[in-house]
Amino acid sequence: MSKTDSLIKQKASKKSYDAIIIGAGPNGLAAAIVLAKAGLDVLIVEACNTVGGGCRSAELTLPGYLHDVCSSVYPLGYGSPFFRTLPLNDFGLRWINPDVSYAHPFDDNKAILVYRSIEKTATQFKEDSDAYYKLMQSLFIDWDMLCEILLNPLHWASIQKLIRHPLSLANFASKSLMSAEFLSKTIFQHSLGPGVFAGVSAHSGLPLTSIASASIGLVLNIAAHAVGWPMPEGGAQKLSNSLGEYFMHLNGEIVTKCNINSLEELPVSRLILCDLMPQQVSRLAGHLLPTAYKKQLENYKYGPGSFKMDWALNGPIPWNNPDCLKAPTVHLGGSFEEIAQSEQAVNSKSHSSKPYVLLAQHSLFDSTRAPANKHTAWAYCHVPNGSNVDMTEAIENQIERFAHGFKERIIARSQISPSGLASYNANYIGGDINGGSLRLGQLLMRPVPRLNPYSTPNETIYLCSAATPPGSGVHGMSGYYAALSALAGWHAKKSIAF
Numbered sequence: 372m373s374k375t376d377s378l379i380k381q382k383a384s385k386k387s388y389d390a391i392i393i394g395a396g397p398n399g400l401a402a403a404i405v406l407a408k409a410g411l412d413v414l415i416v417e418a419c420n421t422v423g424g425g426c427r428s429a430e431l432t433l434p435g436y437l438h439d440v441c442s443s444v445y446p447l448g449y450g451s452p453f454f455r456t457l458p459l460n461d462f463g464l465r466w467i468n469p470d471v472s473y474a475h476p477f478d479d480n481k482a483i484l485v486y487r488s489i490e491k492t493a494t495q496f497k498e499d500s501d502a503y504y505k506l507m508q509s510l511f512i513d514w515d516m517l518c519e520i521l522l523n524p525l526h527w528a529s530i531q532k533l534i535r536h537p538l539s540l541a542n543f544a545s546k547s548l549m550s551a552e553f554l555s556k557t558i559f560q561h562s563l564g565p566g567v568f569a570g571v572s573a574h575s576g577l578p579l580t581s582i583a584s585a586s587i588g589l590v591l592n593i594a595a596h597a598v599g600w601p602m603p604e605g606g607a608q609k610l611s612n613s614l615g616e617y618f619m620h621l622n623g624e625i626v627t628k629c630n631i632n633s634l635e636e637l638p639v640s641r642l643i644l645c646d647l648m649p650q651q652v653s654r655l656a657g658h659l660l661p662t663a664y665k666k667q668l669e670n671y672k673y674g675p676g677s678f679k680m681d682w683a684l685n686g687p688i689p690w691n692n693p694d695c696l697k698a699p700t701v702h703l704g705g706s707f708e709e710i711a712q713s714e715q716a717v718n719s720k721s722h723s724s725k726p727y728v729l730l731a732q733h734s735l736f737d738s739t740r741a742p743a744n745k746h747t748a749w750a751y752c753h754v755p756n757g758s759n760v761d762m763t764e765a766i767e768n769q770i771e772r773f774a775h776g777f778k779e780r781i782i783a784r785s786q787i788s789p790s791g792l793a794s795y796n797a798n799y800i801g802g803d804i805n806g807g808s809l810r811l812g813q814l815l816m817r818p819v820p821r822l823n824p825y826s827t828p829n830e831t832i833y834l835c836s837a838a839t840p841p842g843s844g845v846h847g848m849s850g851y852y853a854a855l856s857a858l859a860g861w862h863a864k865k866s867i868a869f
């Protein structure tokens with residue numbers, strides 16, 4: 372090793388590898404596992420001091436209170452066709468999967484609980500029971516088949532699979548291309564259904580009037596019934612650690628605390644997979660990618676930012692409707708109109724004084740998260756990309772509105788703004804937690820229109836982050852497909868381009 376070697380060359384145990392993954396998020400870890408299982412010699416390089424990317428836990432408020440720093444609830448992680456093939460239980464992962472996926476309280480103290488059972492959920496919608504039942508039942512076939520439709524990237528291999536399920540595809544596609552507003556107002560006659568559907572669709576950060584804004588809500592609601600919205604016992608980090616430890620069991624190597632600024636810093640490698648956003652890939656690649664392609668990467672669009680909060684509480688959240696205590700996740704915002712206004716404001720670069728808030732209350736279901744008789748809560752709201760506005764009061768007011776006395780239970784709080792998220796993880800550009808805007812064109816063709824979205828014009832460089840299909844969320848499927856595509860290239864040509 373020479374003194375002029377880059378940090379990664381100093382830290383890595385070997386001078387050359389078959390494959391290097393930059394970024395140990397869920398997709399980077401998934402890609403690394405696929406390649407290591409195929410017998411390749413694989414190194415993961417991670418900027419932070421632990422693996423996990425957007426799937427980590429830490430004591431953010433007080434000692435003894437364990438919070439999820441970013442993601443927290445995992446319908447897609449639990450239901451991930453790839454994660455489900457891995458022996459993660461042997462590496463410390465235990466899922467907690469309550470019967471209720473999420474709750475949606477209203478101002479009159481009514482609350483809809485979305486159970487695993489479609490029937491039990493539907494009965495709460497009163498006059499709209501049949502409408503809810505028919506909608507969900509028509510989309511609920513079996514999860515594996517749905518995953519072929521929902522989680523597969525749109526390249527030729529998946530198009531072949533889709534052709535085998537034309538009716539399911541047509542039913543899902545026709546509904547998911549609608550705006551959340553159009554779908555819910557067409558299906559439901561009364562206000563509960565649209566309110567609930569607004570809450571689940573607003574995860575996308577899209578205006579609820581925009582084309583295909585129903586798609587994310589439908590996927591998450593199908594998952595609520597098909598697999599549940601579970602959490603790992605002991606926090607998000609347990610999922611990442613199990614992936615990292617399984618990778619090392621496959622003889623993989625991980626180097627942490629090593630930020631990569633140029634691909635030329637890396638040890639020699641026949642494949643490089645980037646669990647990074649397109650604009651970072653463009654910057655790091657330098658002359659290794661053609662200018663025209665780099666321009667396309669730089670034109671990639673990012674969505675709203677998020678303002679994230681965690682609390683240490685001296686008791687459970689005192690919900691006005693105590694049924695909300697049965698749900699690990701609670702959507703706060705009330706009616707369809709109010710949630711739609713909040714998301715419209717964010718997309719018009721302003722801040723709602725009554726933001727739509729996603730809240731999770733893990734310690735009710737997982738005693739490892741807080742000291743005895745104490746509790747934690749996790750929440751965030753959308754804000755314009757790059758916003759510096761402190762949303763603490765607005766978020767706490769929204770919780771207080773549906774849980775009188777919440778503020779009195781706060782022992783400590785922590786906040787992280789969009790710029791804080793971006794410094795924590797360079798992939799959260801302007802605080803965008805979805806790996807780029809989920810607007811229709813970019814949802815289907817990310818990061819750039821290309822037959823194989825994971826490949827680049829340089830046959831040694833691949834993208835494997837949430838900026839590639841199927842996109843946002845902790846499911847590892849972007850990493851899985853990117854690695855399969857890199858392996859295909861590897862088998863076709865085992866030589867290095869630089």
Ligand SMILES: Cc1cc2nc3c(=O)[nH]c(=O)nc-3n(C[C@H](O)[C@H](O)[C@H](O)COP(=O)(O)OP(=O)(O)OC[C@H]3O[C@@H](n4cnc5c(N)ncnc54)[C@H](O)[C@@H]3O)c2cc1C
Pocket residue numbers: 393394395396397398399416417418419422423424425426440441442443444445446447448629630631632646647651677679751792795796797798799804805806835836837838842843844845846
């Ligand atoms: C507040 C918040 C709440 C969320 N809630 C949920 C949820 O409940 N459920 C869910 O499924 N998803 C949720 N998400 C989204 C989810 O976390 C992401 O979609 C997911 O983590 C994307 O995985 P990834 O592997 O593509 O990238 P990331 O998880 O972002 O990982 C990228 C990794 O690359 C590293 N890196 C970046 N640049 C460099 C560099 N130059 N050199 C070396 N390393 C680098 C980063 O440190 C990071 O570890 C949430 C995200 C946030 C922020």
